[in-house]
Amino acid sequence: MSSAPENAAVGFDASGVSGADALKQAFREHPSGVALITAMTDEGPVGLTASSVASVGIDPPALAFSVTRATGSAGGVLGAETHLVHLLDSRHAEVAQAFAVSGAERFTPEQGWASLETGEPYLPASRVALRCRPLHTLGVGSSVVVVAEVLGAVFGEAAEPMVYVDRRFHTLPAADRA
DSSP, X not given: OXXXXXXXXXXXXXXXXXXXXXXXXXXXXXXXXXXXXXXXXXXXXXXXXXXXXXXXXXXTEEEEEEESOXXXXXXXXXXSSOEEEEEOBGGGHHHHHHHHSTTOOOSOGGXXXXXXXXXXXXXXXXXXXXXXXXXEEEEETTEEEXXXXXXXXXXXXXXXXXXXXTTEEXXXXXXXXX
């Protein structure tokens, strides 16, 4: 018979990594999809790479993502009435990297940008761009969680999926669609 209390976490090492370091280490090794979130502001287009995008529900159709600060590109996305969430694939590792680094070149002609009729910056080569409007925001320390209603989508051609793991973008083989 075990002498551990009933509510003790099985296998928890109290001397291990904890708090923010534990969270960073755990999610560094957890693959996630890669998205690019763009919006148009009075100062021009803004965008950022996000690995936190998740489907929330279908009634209303909603997704969620988080941003680290309410300044710069994140502040522009948070202040916009609508934004696009581009779900990226293997063709867009360089674009994702550019939008993940502060000060990198963004919205260049070489990246292939256009605008939707509604004004948001749009990457036509992406497999899908979801047009959204924020429903709720929740501040969590220096981060903001956004729940957004999906208003519509523009679908493009699909390619091999891309994930972010251990601070790098990786291509996955396409799923067998047979």
